[in-house]
Amino acid sequence: MHPARELSTPLAPAPWQRTALGANLLAADGGLGVTIFEEMTTLAVRTGAINLGQGFPDEDGPVEIREAARAAIASGANQYAPGKGLPELREAVAAHQERFYGLAPDPATEVIITTGATEGIAAALLAFAGPGDEVLTFEPFYDSYGAVIGLSGATHTTVPLAAPDFMPDVAALEAAFSVRTKVVLLNNPHNPTGAVFPPAVLQRVVDLAGRHGSIIITDEVYEHLTFGVGHTPVATLPGAAGRTITISSAGKTFSLTGWKIGWLSGPEELVAAVRTVKQFLTYSSGTPFQAAIAKGLALPDDFYTGIASALEQKRDILSAGLRAAGFDVFTPQGTYFVNVGTAPLGITDALDLARRLPELVGVAAIPVPVFCHPEGAERTRSLLRFAFCKKTNVLEEAAARLATLRGRL
Incomplete structure (x- = not known):
């Protein structure tokens, strides 16, 4: 075999492939996929949906x-x-x-x-x-x-x-x-x-x-x-x-x-x-x-207690809309993410629902199975994650949209 050809056919995955595989970005055929964040953001932009998928605030810091x-x-x-x-x-x-x-x-x-x-x-x-x-x-x-x-x-x-x-x-x-x-x-x-x-x-x-x-x-x-x-x-x-x-x-x-x-x-x-x-x-x-x-x-202590208090109120606004949608809401004790179960809606595939949500109600989320190995993905296949680190009026609108989900399914 030509030496150059031999070098281009490694016996083990290359470092970039191990990286992609570890992040669930390597397809079975060895092709490189896009992150779920990119996919959901693209869907949100195309449909005009409120993007509660990727976890970043929409307000500047102090x-x-x-x-x-x-x-x-x-x-x-x-x-x-x-x-x-x-x-x-x-x-x-x-x-x-x-x-x-x-x-x-x-x-x-x-x-x-x-x-x-x-x-x-x-x-x-x-x-x-x-x-x-x-x-x-x-x-x-x-x-x-x-x-x-x-x-x-x-x-x-x-x-x-x-x-x-x-x-x-x-x-x-x-x-x-x-x-x-x-x-x-x-x-x-x-x-x-x-x-x-x-x-x-x-x-x-x-x-x-x-x-x-x-x-x-x-x-x-x-x-x-x-x-x-x-x-x-x-x-x-x-x-x-x-x-x-x-x-x-x-x-x-x-x-x-x-x-x-x-x-x-x-x-x-x-x-x-x-x-x-x-x-x-x-x-x-x-x-x-x-x-x-x-x-x-x-910064003084009241800054730190204030950011947690404000975020807790935002959590509760979004959670109310998610409950009205029919989800099983698992109230978080920290971070700025809330997870929900889709089973009460008769849906067991959160990835499929995540791809439909932007068109259905104008809100984007992230399916939890993407954060797991295959066995864990099966265990969490009915879970969705929503970010609530957004402006209050944005969350109120998202909650109102989500409340219509049951009637649109």
Whole structure:
């Protein structure tokens, strides 16, 4: 065989194929599909539907943070930030962790700034997981988790979360761990289900991770968006601090998703390993935005309680419309997503309904099975996810449209 032909026919999937497969984007014939977000957004644009699929706010964040970014640009903060991030933002992250949770990471050695939480997660996974390892997540899982686990060459194992409360079964959790479980990637509050895991559940994860020598990477980007329950950082639990990387970002808290400013903290030796990978991804980014977010993290407590309270009201507006539509509504305790079951409407295929909804009632949503492996997709095939991080009048209109669904089916 010609050498060039031989090289072009790999015996194993290429890294990009593993990435696509992990995110459920690789078809059976090896072709590359589009994300469900792209498909639903295209449908929403074509039909004029209200897009409650992709989770981003339609309102800008606090004016004082935006003005701080403008001032930073005007003052010349337009070149590379240090690879670890601006000192003032690392100090602000450390102060935030102490103020809200009693944690005291050293801003010089135990905090780094990333290009959004997404880069922090990717850098941490690539730093610690590889072929022969297993990475454990709950299922459904945020799609980028599967993509980066696939890229790393590690095996993605899951523990199911089932409606109505989306809590893991303890026996299933214990059975999912093995001698190969290198990393536990935990999202709390949880996207896409809206679950907030109580300390007892989190402590069980910590104990199992300790028993198996696993590193915990915890994605806490919705930490300030909880309703009636508090957020418990994994790193605060007994046995967790020495093995936990904590990740968060400005996007969800401050409604500034386009700025892509994230951060992670943890023990110095773990953070140093992540930084080794991170510096060869983006090196650094968002210099004027970093300076502005440092000011945002110092906003008073009433800002943080206010954003959660306002979001809870929006949750309830949309949930009322979903109930009127005939869905089984699973009220979330956190994030800005609400999940519903389609079975009361006699519908078991949420993907099919998601493709019909924009035309039927002018609202777009995301089917939960796309956040699962094939077995999990079957288990969640009647679930839809709606985002409620939109203006109140938009949600009121969406609720009114959804209320007509039963009569249109």
